[in-house]
Amino acid sequence: MGLVEIFALARVPSILLLGAVYGAYVLTGGVVFWKLEGNLGREDISAILSLYVFIFQVLQDASKAGLSIKGNQTSDGFWKFTSSAVFAATVVTTIGYGNISPKTTVGQIFCVFFALFGIPLNIVVLNRVGKYMLTIERNICDFLQGKTTHPRCSRFLVHLVSYLCGVVLFFVVPMVVFKGHEGWSYSQAIYYCFITLSTIGFGDYVADSNPEQAYPEWYSFIMASWIFFGLAWLALVINHTIDILERLHGFLNGWWRRRSEP
Amino acid sequence: MGLVEIFALARVPSILLLGAVYGAYVLTGGVVFWKLEGNLGREDISAILSLYVFIFQVLQDASKAGLSIKGNQTSDGFWKFTSSAVFAATVVTTIGYGNISPKTTVGQIFCVFFALFGIPLNIVVLNRVGKYMLTIERNICDFLQGKTTHPRCSRFLVHLVSYLCGVVLFFVVPMVVFKGHEGWSYSQAIYYCFITLSTIGFGDYVADSNPEQAYPEWYSFIMASWIFFGLAWLALVINHTIDILERLHGFLNGWWRRRSEP
Ligand SMILES: [K+]
Ligand SMILES: [K+]
Numbered sequence: 001m002g003l004v005e006i007f008a009l010a011r012v013p014s015i016l017l018l019g020a021v022y023g024a025y026v027l028t029g030g031v032v033f034w035k036l037e038g039n040l041g042r043e044d045i046s047a048i049l050s051l052y053v054f055i056f057q058v059l060q061d062a063s064k065a066g067l068s069i070k071g072n073q074t075s076d077g078f079w080k081f082t083s084s085a086v087f088a089a090t091v092v093t094t095i096g097y098g099n100i101s102p103k104t105t106v107g108q109i110f111c112v113f114f115a116l117f118g119i120p121l122n123i124v125v126l127n128r129v130g131k132y133m134l135t136i137e138r139n140i141c142d143f144l145q146g147k148t149t150h151p152r153c154s155r156f157l158v159h160l161v162s163y164l165c166g167v168v169l170f171f172v173v174p175m176v177v178f179k180g181h182e183g184w185s186y187s188q189a190i191y192y193c194f195i196t197l198s199t200i201g202f203g204d205y206v207a208d209s210n211p212e213q214a215y216p217e218w219y220s221f222i223m224a225s226w227i228f229f230g231l232a233w234l235a236l237v238i239n240h241t242i243d244i245l246e247r248l249h250g251f252l253n254g255w256w257r258r259r260s261e262p
Numbered sequence: 263m264g265l266v267e268i269f270a271l272a273r274v275p276s277i278l279l280l281g282a283v284y285g286a287y288v289l290t291g292g293v294v295f296w297k298l299e300g301n302l303g304r305e306d307i308s309a310i311l312s313l314y315v316f317i318f319q320v321l322q323d324a325s326k327a328g329l330s331i332k333g334n335q336t337s338d339g340f341w342k343f344t345s346s347a348v349f350a351a352t353v354v355t356t357i358g359y360g361n362i363s364p365k366t367t368v369g370q371i372f373c374v375f376f377a378l379f380g381i382p383l384n385i386v387v388l389n390r391v392g393k394y395m396l397t398i399e400r401n402i403c404d405f406l407q408g409k410t411t412h413p414r415c416s417r418f419l420v421h422l423v424s425y426l427c428g429v430v431l432f433f434v435v436p437m438v439v440f441k442g443h444e445g446w447s448y449s450q451a452i453y454y455c456f457i458t459l460s461t462i463g464f465g466d467y468v469a470d471s472n473p474e475q476a477y478p479e480w481y482s483f484i485m486a487s488w489i490f491f492g493l494a495w496l497a498l499v500i501n502h503t504i505d506i507l508e509r510l511h512g513f514l515n516g517w518w519r520r521r522s523e524p
Contacts, residue, residue: 014518017514094460096457097360098359098465098466101464101466105449108453109453111453112452112453112457115456115457116456120503124508185367187371188370191370191371191374194374194377195374199356200358201463202358202465203358203360203464203465204360238385241379242382249386253276256279
């Protein structure tokens with residue numbers, strides 16, 4: 001079994017296509033929210049158009065385009081667009097911090113229709129990514145089972161390691177990063193991580209939104225990736241928990257019936 | 263086919279048992295949040311104990327207990343408890359308005375663990391209620407198909423009527439109620455309904471939380487029922503939409519493969 005099979009590379013194009021549809025949907029939503037809620041001028045539209053051109057360049061040739069996006073787009077218009085896009089992302093993921101929310105009637109009505117199609121699309125994309133992560137884990141399991149003399153032990157070990165990797169990657173690392181860049185305590189940072197990834201999103205703590213903090217260039221991109229993959233991972237974990245609870249309920253149900261029957 | 267079969271009454275006890283576990287979990291969470299975040303005195307604890315006694319009375323004999331809860335519990339303590347319980351409900355449903363959120367470190371840590379088990383429990387309960395609603399709809403379908411000479415037509419009609427009933431019950435009626443009792447416009451009320459039932463929960467509009475409004479006695483109870491059954495119904499609708507999107511994706515995927523193969 002080679003790397004192509006272990007990482008199921010044949011599935012990557014269809015996932016990337018779905019991801020492109022998802023990204024375009026969120027970015028388009030961001031533009032519309034900005035247009036409806038903010039003051040979108042002509043020069044801003046040209047900035048957005050150049051962003052779309054950039055995205056198509058990335059799709060055509062990922063290696064050529066490089067990382068030139070941040071350099072020439074640091075105008076005020078681009079940053080207003082990013083906050084609108086982040087808002088659109090909090091709508092489709094149903095996090096909904098509420099630190100920004102549509103105030104105009106048209107914006108509110110658009111928000112309803114945007115969410116109506118965006119939330120199912122988001123669930124489909126996250127499910128697909130989550131299943132892909134599960135496939136990689138299973139393939140690593142199968143690969144190691146062929147090499148070892150303790151198949152059960154290695155399977156348990158892979159599950160444990162992948163679970164711990166998830167916790168470290170989606171909770172411990174962000175906790176340390178947020179503590180450093182947001183000025184929160186460790187407990188506040190872990191609280192923020194959990195409230196965000198569980199999609200509760202109180203909005204009492206929101207990363208990347210403190211106007212008094214100077215955030216590094218890569219911050220919002222890393223944050224978006226963290227939310228996206230973290231949601232896919234946590235959806236898997238929650239599905240496992242539901243599975244356990246449903247089995248428990250079935251067991252209790254059977255016990256209840258056996259007891260009530262004479 | 264009688265009423266017992268159409269409404270699948272055999273399933274009701276297990277659903278009620280699950281609902282009781284769910285209710286006890288949310289109410290216990292409400293007590294702990296109140297203890298951690300508010301100033302919970304001795305007289306408040308006795309009020310909560312009498313509430314629990316009342317709940318057990320309801321479970322033992324639903325018809326005897328009657329509606330005596332509101333009369334003798336209008337002390338300040340009871341109302342603080344309801345707002346803590348509503349907060350606990352917004353956590354497990356992942357709505358998370360954020361108009362109230364834990365400020366103390368212990369409260370935040372408890373919130374994380376409360377949500378960790380509460381969210382899966384909430385999903386299980388809503389799935390069970392949603393499936394029960396679907397079963398009733400299917401049984402009505404089957405019942406009418408036996409009586410009519412146009413089986414396909416009647417099946418489509420039942421689907422349409424049940425969908426329209428859901429829209430009226432969970433969007434149109436609440437919209438009118440909120441317009442009357444919260445002083446919102448129709449568009450704000452429908453925006454609030456959707457943002458709540460989709461679990462986005464920005465918290466820019468929150469019903470039953472304006473201190474300047476005098477709400478009727480039944481208001482918070484009706485609101486809780488609306489959120490609970492509305493979430494179950496909307497979960498069904500969103501699942502149908504996901505089903506359509508997954509089929510569309512499978513179709514596009516097949517088309518893409520057929521095109522890329524020579
Ligand atoms: K929220
Ligand atoms: K939310």
